[in-house]
Amino acid sequence: MQENSANFPRVCCTSQELHEKPILCQDATELDALVSTMKDLMVEHVDNSRKPGALVVDYKSPEELKKLVDLELSEEGIGIDGLMPLLQTVLRYSVNTWNPRFMDKLYAGTNPVGVISExxxxxxxxxxxxxxxxxxxxxxxxxxxxxxxxxxxxxxxxxxxxxxxxxxxxxxxxxxxxxxxxxxxxxxxxxxxxxxxxxxxxxxxxxxxxxxxxxxxxxxxxxxxxxxxxxxxxxxxxxxxxxxxxxxxxxxxxxxxxxxxxxxxxxxxxxxxxxxxxxxxxxxxxxxxxxxxxxxxxxxxxxxxxxxxxxxxxxxxxxxxxxxxxxxxxxxxxxxxxxxxxxxxxxxxxxxxxxxxxxxxxxxxxxxxxxxxxxxxxxxxGIRGYGARIEHALKMAKYLAKLVSNHPRFQLIIEPPSLQICFWYIPEGLPAELEKRDYNQYKTKLSEITKEIHRRIVQRGKFLFDYAPLTLGRLELPLFFRVVVNAPSVNEAHLDELVEEIESMGSGILEWLEGEAVIVDDNRNGKPVIANIDRASSVNNNICVVRDGFIDK
Amino acid sequence: MQENSANFPRVCCTSQELHEKPILCQDATELDALVSTMKDLMVEHVDNSRKPGALVVDYKSPEELKKLVDLELSEEGIGIDGLMPLLQTVLRYSVNTWNPRFMDKLYAGTNPVGVISExxxxxxxxxxxxxxxxxxxxxxxxxxxxxxxxxxxxxxxxxxxxxxxxxxxxxxxxxxxxxxxxxxxxxxxxxxxxxxxxxxxxxxxxxxxxxxxxxxxxxxxxxxxxxxxxxxxxxxxxxxxxxxxxxxxxxxxxxxxxxxxxxxxxxxxxxxxxxxxxxxxxxxxxxxxxxxxxxxxxxxxxxxxxxxxxxxxxxxxxxxxxxxxxxxxxxxxxxxxxxxxxxxxxxxxxxxxxxxxxxxxxxxxxxxxxxxxxxxxxxxxGIRGYGARIEHALKMAKYLAKLVSNHPRFQLIIEPPSLQICFWYIPEGLPAELEKRDYNQYKTKLSEITKEIHRRIVQRGKFLFDYAPLTLGRLELPLFFRVVVNAPSVNEAHLDELVEEIESMGSGILEWLEGEAVIVDDNRNGKPVIANIDRASSVNNNICVVRDGFIDK
The missing domain is CATH 3.40.640.10 (Type I PLP-dependent aspartate aminotransferase-like (Major domain))
Known part of the structure; x- marks a missing residue:
């Protein structure tokens, strides 16, 4: 569980000293040492997030993660010198919101001014x-x-x-x-x-x-x-x-x-x-x-x-x-x-x-x-700085909307009013129009495709964005992707990459759906869903099967 | 308003650059520079709080403070390089909860582990x-x-x-x-x-x-x-x-x-x-x-x-x-x-x-x-560390309760069940027992004494603690001091000092009350209160006159 054995700089409060005088080590020297070390971890975390190919998250299920993070809370403290490896583990398995490819929620990563405000x-x-x-x-x-x-x-x-x-x-x-x-x-x-x-x-x-x-x-x-x-x-x-x-x-x-x-x-x-x-x-x-x-x-x-x-x-x-x-x-x-x-x-x-x-x-x-x-x-x-931030995000949203509109395999739901771009990936062979004679079956199929691609994307960890249900007019839409383009660090290349990622994850999806997929019972709610027989082998499968229509801020 | 003209270390986002590219400077380098500078301010703030004679707060009324802090929010940002003096001003006029003499609320200052958690x-x-x-x-x-x-x-x-x-x-x-x-x-x-x-x-x-x-x-x-x-x-x-x-x-x-x-x-x-x-x-x-x-x-x-x-x-x-x-x-x-x-x-x-x-x-x-x-x-x-923190605080509470009990001019309200020590300062010449024939007048007098001493203490800024009203049994008590002894940095010397401070602030209080004090109208709620005619000259007088019986967590 411990990433490495590096220690915090020498401060008054090692675990040994903590044992002797557990409350008497909360002074400026200790603050200096801890904040310095924390700063290094922070800078590394942000630096990592901007590297090509950086993961947004190394996703683990709760069961897996419990084995990787020491969650035990004991009689005896680990002291300051035990804290460093713990913090490294937290950073290692947390979602890195500084990565411009985090497009999952209406918030994105914060910025250095935000950090020092906190x-x-x-x-x-x-x-x-x-x-x-x-x-x-x-x-x-x-x-x-x-x-x-x-x-x-x-x-x-x-x-x-x-x-x-x-x-x-x-x-x-x-x-x-x-x-x-x-x-x-x-x-x-x-x-x-x-x-x-x-x-x-x-x-x-x-x-x-x-x-x-x-x-x-x-x-x-x-x-x-x-x-x-x-x-x-x-x-x-x-x-x-x-x-x-x-x-x-x-x-x-x-x-x-x-x-x-x-x-x-x-x-x-x-x-x-x-x-x-x-x-x-x-x-x-x-x-x-x-x-x-x-x-x-x-x-x-x-x-x-x-x-x-x-x-x-x-x-x-x-x-x-x-x-x-x-x-x-x-x-x-x-x-x-x-x-x-x-x-x-x-x-x-x-x-x-x-x-x-x-x-x-x-x-x-x-x-x-x-x-x-x-x-x-x-x-x-200033107002101008905030304005520029928003203009940039709006420009990026427009760019992605255009990418999606022009792509034969994607279908935009509406022209984005602000920073959410909502769309389907429609694999070759599946009709692109919504008004099908057997709409419900079509809806189920397209929803399963959305969820499966989403599952694959989360598992890869290169991007994080969500999917959503919606009733528009009077029509219950198939589940679709909701991508939020908010962070100032997002540029056109990230969005090109996003479209490629979905396309690549969607490769063979219809075959998956119609060939290898079978109807199985989701044991969590008893409703039949379309699932891939191979999916059970995936460590991450629980996060999609059980999430119909999750969306939040 | 600016404490000094020191700037943040050179980062990509000066106000000039902000003007040119206001949103594109939120990377690891900037984070490094900002957190480093913030760290120095933090260490200084904590270091100052532990110096002999350090003020808990350099108290200013809202009207005064508005002249000292630049509260204008504009079209144009001040950029990173304008932030440093602003932060210094914030620290300068804020309550320093790291000072062990902050005993005003049920929380005290946090500690370095708390800071890096945030x-x-x-x-x-x-x-x-x-x-x-x-x-x-x-x-x-x-x-x-x-x-x-x-x-x-x-x-x-x-x-x-x-x-x-x-x-x-x-x-x-x-x-x-x-x-x-x-x-x-x-x-x-x-x-x-x-x-x-x-x-x-x-x-x-x-x-x-x-x-x-x-x-x-x-x-x-x-x-x-x-x-x-x-x-x-x-x-x-x-x-x-x-x-x-x-x-x-x-x-x-x-x-x-x-x-x-x-x-x-x-x-x-x-x-x-x-x-x-x-x-x-x-x-x-x-x-x-x-x-x-x-x-x-x-x-x-x-x-x-x-x-x-x-x-x-x-x-x-x-x-x-x-x-x-x-x-x-x-x-x-x-x-x-x-x-x-x-x-x-x-x-x-x-x-x-x-x-x-x-x-x-x-x-x-x-x-x-x-x-x-x-x-x-x-x-x-660990549980042991938290336990030791509490034992220390309980010991300090007991120490202060004993000081107060043994002092002829102080009267403890009850033996403290946990970390609040509640008591009156009763000046020489005022009877010490509560059951007076004219209880209401006695209660008013003692409440005014409590508030006036409190006002003087806040104005000095060496200690910060609150006062409170209470109905105990069926008796509405005169206002009394509530001191919370919580921080691990509190020691016996601070508590000796606290008693001395109250005593010294209480010197001549009965003369103030009975000699120089007159009944004036408090213009905020129209109720007559006992006030000192000199009080109007004080810049801080508003904080006590208008606060009858404030107490909160």
Whole structure:
């Protein structure tokens, strides 16, 4: 399990010394030695990621990996000198997100400025719940939230706070909305409330909206999924129809979630039109711009977030399109004071009217100072730097879309609205058009092809990207590849290579499917799937067979 | 605002180059240069913190600080070479938690192993929601949660996951409990549910329980605050009485939160007795051991968490007593599968039965790999190392309690159950006993003394600790100091110094109170307070006047 026997430089805390004085070795000298060694490991890790042929991941199943990593936690510590080989093992088997071929999620690798932001947060070990223990970091959060909210057009009093990811920003939005609109629920709960609150989101909206409605006691059945058009955008006519239906059922329309950048296709709901409807019906208007809100930094694409100024609350995650380290998510509001007003526990018990005690507006207590990462990134790169990053990514997305469109064996699903390129590989011999007479069988076949190619690609480890299910219009599509082109290190050569990789992995796939493949039972869910009889010999087979339609941010 | 004009070592990304190619400079060379420079700043910061007379904080009000830190976020970036002075300014005005005299919160500074854990997380920029993008980190979370849960006696199938702080662990506990016990609420919400769910916690329990009940739509009024005894522990007789009262009112007792280590006093509720009551009435049993759960690592004090094995869910934050960097909080359960079972959105849509996809059991999506910090810490220090850390802290707490007890001008509130030492400074001339004929006036006076001394101490910046309100038994106590002795770097000399500091700051305080002080209006909340006429000249006066009874983790 130990990669090599190299040790950390001599510090006061060897395992022997740890035995003698286990707590007394946490000084500047030790920090110096450890950070120096860690730095070398980091530089090597990043350097490796950029080498030709570098693997994104040396993928192992949980069972294999348990044999390779020492996971035992004991009475006796291994001391500082035992740490080095452990860290090497962690790096060895982790996904290297610095590799431009990591295109699996809406985040990519971070950057050196991001890394040192995290080092700063770690060093300070601060807590951004009250000003007096995090004065500078609190002001940074205040400043960057306000600046961002103003860029989105949310007005003079706008601002926001960070949450532990986009889902928790969306959660806080819904809690704030409910506490603001129906304050009696805060103290009394839903007992005797009588109204049935309804949430609207598109069928392509992120699942956190449903999880939040579930958590808040609204019930997942009371989240109305508004159908999307053929480009994956919420249909306005359906939204109005569904709101009117709620009203006729004597339900209470409460919260509309529009998505600026959907998870799979990267589509943008028509924000302005939805905002007008929200206003007309007096419904809270939330925009989940976790992914696409960052396009406000792009001169060419900011029109996609047109209408953002109509939002009551807006989620934006700089850890996605802007490269801040995971996690960095903002919830912004037209009136930054609404968080404390709606969510504080009451008159002057814990927090006392100091608007800089940001924890008061949350439903948590201690808070990581995540905003610092975005603040420092913005400082260094500027709007122009962030803009250039996005323009580059958009150019790469366009390039890949074109590659795919022009290739006889590939079929693009839609022209990418932002940075996701979604497509099928269709082997020679399989018809390319979707509308087949026996569509279901065709869908199953093409889905199996997608999964099998994906499995082969993961196993090789040269690229990492995901596949996804989707209902577009009224059609359930066969599983397709979703490639996210986000990192500034991606260039045309990587994308050429990607297409070649898929093509090469797809070689003979139809023969595999129709010749060697048989219908077997997937023992995990009992449903018959098409599988290759040779697949059982693969150490990695579990990751594809059991994953139908997995997709997430 | 710029501390000096030193620059980062020459890297590819000066502001000039940034202007030309703003996105193309995120490679290993740049990382090397930045981390090296950051390391020097870090070592200096830690080194400074240990020097005699080092300030914990050079405290500035928000208005002052805004003039000292450049908070402007512009179109053009400052580039890498502008970053160095900015970082120096941040360090200059931030609270230095490495200083042993930081005794303000339940966390203290972290340690070098903590720092490099965060560097690892930053480098990997992973996401512990699904296994395939964070294989090693996921296994570490799995392993350390299971090991910890087993130490708490939660049994063969026990385990857990990390959440974004203790409040969110408590939130997930309550969501999980509700979804498990009343699964119909998941889909339907509380509409037609009919039952009024009641939560029980002690009057000294953490406010996150109330915030969660509010967020979940149970209502803060339906959180029953069970009175505490004179040592700050939940009274069993009152708990039983209040449960029976709920039943007689046809309410549904649902969730008991016992606290292992309260926020202010560090008291431990009688966990076993409460567990027996929970069992008898079939109520979900949650233990909030955010603070005190870590005593499981202490041979001498683990008896305080006796009964932990009766919990259905248990919160424990290694970022407090064990020195992991903020934030690192675990929610543990008797059956680790309960999270996915209770909180998953349903059959096979996003996650597919892979028990290693830990995100499935949360109400979030992307997740920081916080568990790594505890995993690596445990590896290095072992149970023995963590135990020794706690023993040292307990010894220091005892030492300070004794100092305070033996001092004629100090009065201890209770013998510290763990690491909080709570006491008054009572100036000569003010009676020392609490039961005064005119108790309210006495209470106001002593509270003002506490706040004024605290204000003076913060202004000096040599120490940072907080003050707190408390109702003990049935008596509302005057505000008192709460000093948390947690960091391994604290020694007897620091505590001697602390007592001297308070004494010296308390010199002449009664004259200040009775001679120079006048009743003025606090313009923030309009309530009259006792204030010193000279105080208006102080730049820092706002931080005390407006903070009655602030206390938090």
């Amino acid at each position: 080092m700063l947060i770690a060093l300070l070990n601060a807590n951004s719940h009250v000003y007096h223990v995090s004065p500078v970091l609190t002001l940074m959060e205040y400043a960057v939230s306000a600046r961002l909210a103003k860029m989105l057009g949310l007005g003079e009093n706008s601002g926001g706070i960070t949450c532990a990811g986009g889902s928790f920003s969306n959660q806080l939005a819904m809690i704030t909305a409910r506490n603001h609109m129906f304050p009696e629920i805060k103290a009394q709960g839903y007992n005797q409330f009588g109204k049935k609150l309804i949430v609207y989101t598109s069928s392509a909206g992120h699942y956190s909206i449903v999880k939040t409605a579930m958590a808040l006691g609204l019930g997942s059945d009371n989240v109305v999924k508004v159908p999307c058009d053929d480009e994956g955008r919420m249909r306005i006519d359906d939204l109005v129809r569904l709101i009117n239906r709620s009203i006729s059922l004597e339900e209470t329309p409460f919260f509309i979630n529009a998505t600026a950048g959907t998870t799979v296709l990267g589509a943008f709901d028509p924000l302005r039109s939805i905002g007008e409807i929200a206003k007309r019906y007096n419904i809270w208007y939330h925009i989940d711009g976790s992914w696409g809100g960052s396009l406000i930094f792009s001169e060419n694409k900011k029109h996609l977030v047109d209408g953002s100024e109509m939002a009551d609350t807006f989620t934006l995650n700089p850890h996605k399109m802007l490269g801040a380290p995971q996690q960095c998510s903002f919830l912004l509001a037209r009136d930054h004071r609404i968080f404390a007003r709606s969510n504080s526990l009451g008159a002057g018990y814990l927090f006392h009217g100091n608007e800089y005690d940001l924890g008061n507006g949350t439903v948590g207590c201690g808070r990581r100072s995540d905003s610092v990462k975005f603040f420092l990134g913005w400082k260094v790169f | 560097m690892l997380i930053a480098l990997l920029n992973a996401n512990s929601h699904v296994y395939h993008v964070s294989p090693v980190l996921t296994l570490m979370e799995y392993a350390v949660s299971a090991r910890l849960a087993k130490m708490l006696g939660l049994g063969e199938n026990s385990g857990g996951i990390t959440c974004a702080g203790g409040s969110f662990s408590n939130q997930l506990a309550m969501i999980t409990a509700r979804n498990h016990m009343f699964p119909e609420i998941k889909a339907q919400g509380y509409n037609q549910f009919g039952k009024k769910l009641i939560v029980y916690t002690s009057s000294a329990g953490h406010y996150s329980i109330v915030k969660t009940a509010m967020a979940l739509g149970l209502g803060s009024d339906n959180v029953v605050k069970v009175p505490c005894d004179d040592e700050g522990r939940m009274r069993i007789d009152d708990l039983v009485r209040l449960i029976n009262r709920s039943i007689s009112l046809e309410e549904t007792p649902f969730f008991i939160n016992a606290t292992a280590g309260t926020t202010v006093l560090g008291a431990f509720d009688p966990l076993r007795s409460i567990g027996e009551i929970a069992k008898r009435y079939n109520i979900w049993y949650h233990i909030d051991g955010s603070w005190g759960g870590s005593l499981i690592f202490s041979e001498n004090k683990k008896h305080l968490v006796d009964g932990s094995e009766m919990a259905d869910t248990f919160t424990l934050n290694p970022h407090k007593m064990l020195g992991a960097p903020q934030q690192c909080s675990f929610l543990l359960a008797r059956d680790h599968r309960i999270f996915a079972r209770s909180n998953s959105l349903g059959a096979g849509y996003l996650f597919h039965g892979n028990e290693y996809d830990l995100g499935n059991g949360t109400v979030g999506c992307g997740r920081r790999s916080d568990s790594v910090k505890f995993f690596l810490g445990w590896k290095v220090f």
